[in-house]
Amino acid sequence: MITVADTFKALGDPVRLEMVQRLASGASYTVGGLSNGLGITRQGARKHLQVLTEAKLITLEPKGRETQVRLDRDSLETARSFITELERRWDKRLEALRDFVELEAPVKEDSTVPA
Amino acid sequence: MITVADTFKALGDPVRLEMVQRLASGASYTVGGLSNGLGITRQGARKHLQVLTEAKLITLEPKGRETQVRLDRDSLETARSFITELERRWDKRLEALRDFVELEAPVKEDSTVPA
DNA sequence: GCAATATGCAACCAATAAGTTGCATATTAC
């Protein structure tokens, strides 16, 4: 099975992140097109596409001589909501901590000014 | 400088992701506490903490004999908004594509039913 | 048909990462 860690791992490389950005923003891309201007060989780029494919961040659809690369929104969505959930819990935890502190020292007066 | 790819890379490991989850949900953690129950040695865990620290996902604050581990919300936030932006562009792109198709074939009639 | 184009696959190499063991050191409990 594919985990969230797999998704993050796939996104955790500058070349692959560049690829994903291109796909999100730009027009249609073939394998060859996506491999240009990355500073590595086509076969090197191909390996990155393989990683992205296994993480289900993209899908490759062969059509005749060339194969089209398509971004798959679902994995992105999963990764994003994972982080969102982490942040939610973290906020909740901080809130609970704050309440606790207030309970322990309910009326914190300014000790620098004598009554 | 630390990039978004660095953040994703740091999150892209099951052990580190587990650590981050614990920190987001649970109570206070020391280095030692966080290293338990991960199936690896303390020193192994320590390396993962180092990676998380370099990605600024956590901060280590030594206090006497032990050192406290604290989750840093900012990097999470950056990672999340990066994905959000990708999704936004992707949606926009699809929308534009749809408009284009409608323009090319404005009135798509049912060809299976002869007039 | 033939050349050019788009792609895939395998073998290999170097660098990085994940994990270990071993040892050193500082703080705390008693």
Add this chain to the structure above:
DNA sequence: GTAATATGCAACTTATTGGTTGCATATTGC
């Protein structure tokens, strides 16, 4: 003061990753 605890650092091993070159193959343009 001494023992136990919490941690850090370095060396080493193995697996994974990122990259390359070389070769094979299928589709398309003319």
